[in-house]
Amino acid sequence: xxxxxxxxxxxxxxxxxxxxxxxxxxxxxxxxxxxxxxxxxxxxxxxxxxxxxxxxxxxxxxxxxxxxxxxxxxxxxxxxxxxxxxxxxxxxxxxxxxxxxxxxxxxxxxxxxxxxxxxxxxxxxxxxxxxxxxxxxxxxxxxxxxxxxxxxxxxxxxxxxxxxxxxxxxxxxxxxxxxxxxxxxxxxxxxxxxxxxxxxxxxxxxxxxxxxxxxxxxxxxxxxxxxxxxxxxxxxxxxxxxxxxxxxxxxxxxxxxxxxxxxxxxxxxxxxxxxxxxxxxxxxxxxxxxxxxxxxxxxxxxxxxxxxxxxxxxxxxxxxxxxxxxxxxxxxxxxx
Ligand code: WQD
Numbered sequence: 001x002x003x004x005x006x007x008x009x010x011x012x013x014x015x016x017x018x019x020x021x022x023x024x025x026x027x028x029x030x031x032x033x034x035x036x037x038x039x040x041x042x043x044x045x046x047x048x049x050x051x052x053x054x055x056x057x058x059x060x061x062x063x064x065x066x067x068x069x070x071x072x073x074x075x076x077x078x079x080x081x082x083x084x085x086x087x088x089x090x091x092x093x094x095x096x097x098x099x100x101x102x103x104x105x106x107x108x109x110x111x112x113x114x115x116x117x118x119x120x121x122x123x124x125x126x127x128x129x130x131x132x133x134x135x136x137x138x139x140x141x142x143x144x145x146x147x148x149x150x151x152x153x154x155x156x157x158x159x160x161x162x163x164x165x166x167x168x169x170x171x172x173x174x175x176x177x178x179x180x181x182x183x184x185x186x187x188x189x190x191x192x193x194x195x196x197x198x199x200x201x202x203x204x205x206x207x208x209x210x211x212x213x214x215x216x217x218x219x220x221x222x223x224x225x226x227x228x229x230x231x232x233x234x235x236x237x238x239x240x241x242x243x244x245x246x247x248x249x250x251x252x253x254x255x256x257x258x259x260x261x262x263x264x265x266x267x268x269x270x271x272x273x274x275x276x277x278x279x280x281x282x283x284x285x286x287x288x289x290x291x292x293x294x295x296x297x298x299x300x301x302x303x304x305x306x307x308x309x310x311x312x313x314x315x316x317x318x319x320x321x322x323x324x325x326x327x328x329x330x331x332x333x334x335x336x
Contacts, residue, residue, distance in 0.1 A: 003027040003074060004247065007060060007108070008081030009053065010037035013123065013180055015045055015189045016240035017079060022049040024244065029054040029073060032082065036194060044188040060104030070111040077119030077251065079243055080108060083153065086198055087127075087297065090150035101153035105160060113168045119250040120172040121243055122161055126232070126263065126302055127151040128176060135269070136305035139176075139261050147297045158261065165258040173246040173255065178232035178265030178304050180239050182324035183331035190331030191236075200275065201233070201325070205332035208285040215287060217272050219294030224301060228272035232265035232303035235319035235327070239264055245315040256312075265304030266317045275325075282322045283329040 004021055008014040009030030015037075021028050022045070030042070030053045039055075046052040058065050060082055083101040084090065090097040105122075112120060128151065129137050130144030146152035161172045181201040183190030196212075197203040206212045220227035242264045249255055270278070276287050310316045 002076040094149035131299040215289035230269040230301040245313040269303035
């Protein structure tokens with residue numbers, strides 16, 4: 001039974017990926033510093049799969065702690081989620097983002113290099129494309145100057161991994177996520193934004209639940225059919241399964257280069273107003289919203305060309321937008 005280290009494994013995407021790894025027989029070790037997650041997620045994962053993952057509360061910025069972890073644990077692969085991810089916060093505190101997101105990545109890669117650990121999956125983001133010139137967005141789309149330190153840490157992270165693969169024979173895959181939403185069918189794990197949600201869907205569900213007074217729609221003067229910005233909203237379980245496919249590609253040595261990138265989305269763009277309509281249809285909850293000014297740094301439209309990921313990862317999305325929105329609402333309801 002192979003052992004996979006999942007950093008950030010108690011977070012939103014990390015916890016859903018741990019469930020899928022355990023469901024197909026991997027032994028999972030989670031490292032999380034609990035800065036943006038809750039320890040109760042460990043019990044929720046255990047309730048879903050019947051197997052309690054090994055957990056270490058570790059701050060990956062501590063080089064010595066990272067080293068001693070690898071002194072005592074034999075790892076066959078790493079899925080690296082652990083990172084700060086709030087775009088706005090990264091503009092306020094760039095050094096925290098560079099220290100955490102880049103520092104922890106470097107320490108992990110140094111241990112992989114020194115101990116000849118192969119198979120690394122990196123949590124990247126479609127944010128590396130900025131506003132792409134062509135839609136849908138393929139992996140060949142040019143990388144644009146980052147709009148935020150958060151986005152920059154993803155771009156720099158990919159470059160660091162690419163250089164390390166080249167120099168040290170490591171094999172790695174970067175998955176460029178579009179917009180992950182929804183929750184596990186069990187309603188035991190989901191998105192747990194701490195404080196005021198930055199992302200659309202948790203703000204939508206908290207508004208519907210009466211926690212937030214009203215949803216602000218950031219701009220309706222974009223060059224899109226209804227004027228609101230378009231994104232590619234992918235069910236978090238579909239996204240989790242893409243990590244399994246990527247890991248198995250590396251474990252089975254099916255990768256064609258030692259560093260590969262894949263766009264992970266549904267391939268369909270949905271506007272903010274369409275999300276609101278779809279949410280109301282899927283949940284019968286009426287949403288109180290108003291149109292306000294654009295949010296600084298937002299792009300007009302982003303949705304994935306999934307051709308390469310579908311083919312090379314032998315993976316495609318199975319869940320619908322309606323299922324994702326319904327699961328997000330059921331998860332919100334379960335938070336009472
Ligand atoms: C989606 C759309 C907003 C909130 C960011 C990061 C990306 C990834 C996902 C981490 C936009 C609009 C939002 C609200 C709104 N993060 N919106 N009212 O900005 O596409 O992507 O989160 O991995 O890297 O860049 O996601 O959910 O914040 O916004 O109108 O209260 O919803 O303007 O058009 P985004 P989002």
